[in-house]
Amino acid sequence: MILYYQTHSPFARKALVFAHEAGIADRLEVIHHETSPTLRNARVYAENPLGKVPVLLRTDGAPIFDSDVICAYLDTLHDGRKLIPEEGEARWQALRLQAVAQGLAQTGIGLRWETERRPEPLRYEALAEGFIDKIEATYDWLEGEIEDGGLHVGHVALATALSWMAFRDLPSFRGRSRLTQWFDAFEKRPSMLATPLSGETHDRR
Numbered sequence: 001m002i003l004y005y006q007t008h009s010p011f012a013r014k015a016l017v018f019a020h021e022a023g024i025a026d027r028l029e030v031i032h033h034e035t036s037p038t039l040r041n042a043r044v045y046a047e048n049p050l051g052k053v054p055v056l057l058r059t060d061g062a063p064i065f066d067s068d069v070i071c072a073y074l075d076t077l078h079d080g081r082k083l084i085p086e087e088g089e090a091r092w093q094a095l096r097l098q099a100v101a102q103g104l105a106q107t108g109i110g111l112r113w114e115t116e117r118r119p120e121p122l123r124y125e126a127l128a129e130g131f132i133d134k135i136e137a138t139y140d141w142l143e144g145e146i147e148d149g150g151l152h153v154g155h156v157a158l159a160t161a162l163s164w165m166a167f168r169d170l171p172s173f174r175g176r177s178r179l180t181q182w183f184d185a186f187e188k189r190p191s192m193l194a195t196p197l198s199g200e201t202h203d204r205r
Contacts, residue, residue, distance in 0.1 A: 003028045003070075004044055004055040006035060008199040010105040010164035011067040012054040018071045018156050020191035022078045038204045068098065071153050084153045097145075097154025100138060105161040107134045108170045117203055135171045143176035159186040167197045 003019075005012045019025040033053055035041045045051045047063040056064040056073065064073050075084045085091040114128035142158070162173055162183050174180050186192065 001028050001059070002057040003030050004033050004047065004053045004057070005030045006053045006199075007032055008164075008167070008197055008201065009035075009053055010108075010160050011052075011102075013164070013195050013197065014157050014160040015054045015056070015067045015070045015074070016195050017160055017191045018083065018153065019074055020194055021151065021156060021189075022074055022083060023080060024074060024078050025191075025194070027077070034202050036201060036203045039202055067157075068102070071156070075153075081150075083151065083156070090150075090152070094152035094154045097152075098157040100142070101154065101157035101161040104135065104138050104158075105164055107131050107138070108161075108165050108168065111135065111170060112168060117201065132171055135165075139171075139173045139176050139179065142173070143179045146179055146182050148182065155186065156191075159183060159189075159192060163187065163192070164197060 003012075003016065005016065007013075016025065016028070016030065019028055033041055033044050035044055035051060035053055037051075041051060044053060044055060047057060048055045048065045050065070052066065054065065054067055054070055056070045058064065064070050072084060075082050085094050108131075111128055111131040114123050114125075114131065146158075162179075165171070165173065173183070
């Protein structure tokens with residue numbers, strides 16, 4: 001399988017960290033692709049009409065995208081404990097945490113547009129402030145909710161989202177002691193150490 005990747009995407013990294021945690025990262029050929037809403041990557045568009053990574057190319061089926069779906073597919077390819085619980089409350093808790101983490105990363109992306117990436121005359125301060133409010137509220141919620149427990153997809157999504165927030169110097173979560181302790185421990189996992197963030201976003205100006 002081929003994974004279209006980006007070394008500075010929290011979503012692509014989530015899929016690759018998941019593959020490491022599932023023990024199947026060695027079955028992936030990882031190919032970096034630069035993508036941006038303002039910079040078309042024809043190779044990625046050929047496989048995903050949204051023009052985004054990650055995209056998983058399979059030899060026996062159509063391409064799979066986005067990271068949620070890729071992780072769900074990868075979880076069917078190994079015989080170990082499933083990282084997406086198959087039933088019961090554990091399933092909904094894992095998927096809920098994944099949704100919060102995905103939303104956190106997407107909100108961080110929105111904040112970067114309003115504070116850095118969009119040409120300055122077009123930036124909307126009130127929207128940036130709204131994004132910051134959402135980020136801080138999410139950190140507060142996570143401080144009360146995060147628990148070690150058995151590893152699942154929500155933990156992978158959260159760790160990669162928080163790592164990306166720090167990588168991009170976005171509002172910090174480190175004032176929340178429980179969340180910080182959890183993240184610092186997770187960041188030492190081999191899956192995280194094998195997939196460091198790097199690089200800058202390329203937009204057409």
